[in-house]
Amino acid sequence: MFDRIIEFIRSIYAGKDYIPLHEPRFDQKEKEYVNAAIDSTFVSYVGEYVNRFEDMVCDITGSNFAVATVNGTSALHTALLIVGVQPGDEVISQPCSFVATANAISYCGARPLFLDVNKDTLGLDPEALEYFFTRYCSVRGQTCYNNQTGRRIAACVPMHTFGHPCRIDSLAKICKRYQVPLIEDAAESLGSFYKKQHTGTFGVFGVFSFNGNKTVTCGGGGILVTNDEKLAKAAKHLTTTAKVSHAYEYIHDAIGYNYRLPNINAALACAQLEKLEYFIKKKRELAETYAEFFDAEGIPFIREPKHALSNYWLNAIILPDRKTRNSFLEASNRAGVMTRPVWKLLNKLEIYKDCQIGLLQNAEWLEDRVVNIPSSVVV
Numbered sequence: 001m002f003d004r005i006i007e008f009i010r011s012i013y014a015g016k017d018y019i020p021l022h023e024p025r026f027d028q029k030e031k032e033y034v035n036a037a038i039d040s041t042f043v044s045y046v047g048e049y050v051n052r053f054e055d056m057v058c059d060i061t062g063s064n065f066a067v068a069t070v071n072g073t074s075a076l077h078t079a080l081l082i083v084g085v086q087p088g089d090e091v092i093s094q095p096c097s098f099v100a101t102a103n104a105i106s107y108c109g110a111r112p113l114f115l116d117v118n119k120d121t122l123g124l125d126p127e128a129l130e131y132f133f134t135r136y137c138s139v140r141g142q143t144c145y146n147n148q149t150g151r152r153i154a155a156c157v158p159m160h161t162f163g164h165p166c167r168i169d170s171l172a173k174i175c176k177r178y179q180v181p182l183i184e185d186a187a188e189s190l191g192s193f194y195k196k197q198h199t200g201t202f203g204v205f206g207v208f209s210f211n212g213n214k215t216v217t218c219g220g221g222g223i224l225v226t227n228d229e230k231l232a233k234a235a236k237h238l239t240t241t242a243k244v245s246h247a248y249e250y251i252h253d254a255i256g257y258n259y260r261l262p263n264i265n266a267a268l269a270c271a272q273l274e275k276l277e278y279f280i281k282k283k284r285e286l287a288e289t290y291a292e293f294f295d296a297e298g299i300p301f302i303r304e305p306k307h308a309l310s311n312y313w314l315n316a317i318i319l320p321d322r323k324t325r326n327s328f329l330e331a332s333n334r335a336g337v338m339t340r341p342v343w344k345l346l347n348k349l350e351i352y353k354d355c356q357i358g359l360l361q362n363a364e365w366l367e368d369r370v371v372n373i374p375s376s377v378v379v
């Protein structure tokens with residue numbers, strides 16, 4: 001069975017010795033825009049491309065405001081700070097995610113609290129969230145408290161895993177009822193929609209990553225989106241060292257961050273964003289090709305959830321158990337076809353092992369079985 005899968009993947013990426021999980025695709029446009037940024041001498045935080053990048057992301061997502069940052073992690077950190085996450089608070093998230101989701105919470109001095117995911121979306125399960133709130137929390141005034149720890153639940157950060165939207169409308173409704181600000185970790189889901197609404201636009205903030213492994217990249221980069229002008233201004237201020245606008249004086253009215261995306265990276269981002277639609281078309285075609293093959297093999301292939309339109313950032317299959325998963329990972333990587341298991345659950349990392357968790361049945365089940373397979377755009 002493994003040989004047939006490896007052979008099939010090799011046939012898709014014919015001519016390549018080593019097949020990575022996800023590689024970027026550049027052409028003349030990227031060179032043209034990066035050269036233009038160099039020629040303009042505006043290579044740092046000020047420049048035409050940073051603003052253009054923000055406008056383009058507003059257009060794509062339907063958000064009113066966007067603030068570009070050096071990466072997705074800093075965008076998450078900023079969003080959490082702006083909604084008021086403070087040391088000693090707790091922030092609900094999912095154990096099935098890249099470590100940056102939990103790290104951004106820790107940067108605020110808060111503790112992540114991990115609840116289960118749905119098996120079909122791999123994202124935070126609304127039922128697990130509702131259960132946790134009703135069983136363990138109470139709202140006093142405008143604030144939600146965890147009755148077990150006495151701590152404030154300061155935010156909820158679900159994630160759209162591999163680009164597949166989670167049940168974000170239900171999560172948004174529940175969070176609203178419990179007065180908990182919703183921040184979407186949409187790092188992986190640029191171009192993905194839930195019920196025709198772009199991911200990242202259901203809560204107070206949505207955050208995207210433009211890391212080299214993402215659907216579109218600018219080397220390193222991130223952006224946060226919001227419909228609230230005041231919050232957008234606060235985010236821009238905090239990410240630009242909290243410098244007060246002045247012709248020549250250095251006045252900083254808070255301890256801000258040097259998180260603004262350089263114009264030279266934004267130039268790359270603009271060129272890439274022009275191809276987002278094309279990339280997603282190709283990625284969806286690839287997913288269909290995989291789906292047909294794995295259907296015939298009797299191996300579950302993770303498809304976009306109901307009501308969702310996914311960018312299929314990373315394709316994934318579900319193997320029968322951990323042993324089979326490990327054997328496949330061994331065989332495929334040995335054969336030069338890069339595959340990877342879904343992340344080790346965050347609550348199992350030494351750094352997060354003491355965090356509160358809900359029942360994590362689905363997350364545990366997925367951790368044993370899910371494997372990502374090569375997903376680069378094929379032209």
Ligand SMILES: Cc1ncc(COP(=O)(O)O)c(C=O)c1O
Pocket residue numbers: 071072073074097098100101159185187188208209210211220221222
């Ligand atoms: C789910 C998730 N959250 C956050 C990030 C952080 O983004 P970045 O690497 O741009 O800091 C990433 C990707 O890298 C991610 O996959």
